[in-house]
Amino acid sequence: MAKAESGKALNQTRNDTPGNAKAASIATLNALLVDIIDTTNATRQAHWNxxxxxxxxxxxxxxxxxxxxxxQTDELAERAVQLGGMPDGTTQTVGAKTRISPYDPNLLDGLDHCRALAERYAQLARHLREGIDKVDEAGDADTADLITDVSREVDKSLWMLEAHLHGQG
Known part of the structure; x- marks a missing residue:
C-alpha cells in the first residue's frame, strides 16, 4: 500500500491513480488546503472590519x-479523500503550516484591506500554480485539472482586488 508524504498509509480506494501520484497529490492538496483556509480567514477578517x-x-x-x-476548500479536501488521503485543515495545522503572510488584524480602511488581500491572493495563486505543476509531473491529471479550476477563481478575485487599487500607486 502506498504511503502519503506524511508517512501515513493511504486509505483503501478503488481509484486507480498510481500510488506515487496519489501520495504527491495528497501532500500537495493538504499544503494548498492550509493556504486556502488561511486566505479564507484573512478575507473574513476584511469582511468583518x-x-x-x-x-x-x-x-x-x-x-x-x-x-x-x-x-474551493471543500473541492480540494474531497479530492484528497478520493485519493485515499486525509485532509488536515485544523486550526493548529493551518497556523503551523501556512505559506501565506500573516494578516494585520488592525486594518480598517477598505483599500488597505484590498492591498493586503491582493498580496495574499497573489501568494495563493502562485502556490496553486506550483501545485498544478507538482501533481501534473506526478501523473495526476485530474487533480491538476481541479487545482487549475481553483487557480482561475483565485486569479479572478485577485483581478477584482487590483481593480479597486487602480491609480492608488
Missing amino acids: VKGSHFYGLHTMFEKFYEMLAE
Whole structure:
C-alpha cells in the first residue's frame, strides 16, 4: 500500500491513480488546503472590519470571495479523500503550516484591506500554480485539472482586488 508524504498509509480506494501520484497529490492538496483556509480567514477578517467610503461594495465582495474560497476548500479536501488521503485543515495545522503572510488584524480602511488581500491572493495563486505543476509531473491529471479550476477563481478575485487599487500607486 502506498504511503502519503506524511508517512501515513493511504486509505483503501478503488481509484486507480498510481500510488506515487496519489501520495504527491495528497501532500500537495493538504499544503494548498492550509493556504486556502488561511486566505479564507484573512478575507473574513476584511469582511468583518472593512470601513470607509467603499464599505458596502467591499463588504459584499469580500463575502463572495470567502464563500468561493470555502467551496474551493471543500473541492480540494474531497479530492484528497478520493485519493485515499486525509485532509488536515485544523486550526493548529493551518497556523503551523501556512505559506501565506500573516494578516494585520488592525486594518480598517477598505483599500488597505484590498492591498493586503491582493498580496495574499497573489501568494495563493502562485502556490496553486506550483501545485498544478507538482501533481501534473506526478501523473495526476485530474487533480491538476481541479487545482487549475481553483487557480482561475483565485486569479479572478485577485483581478477584482487590483481593480479597486487602480491609480492608488
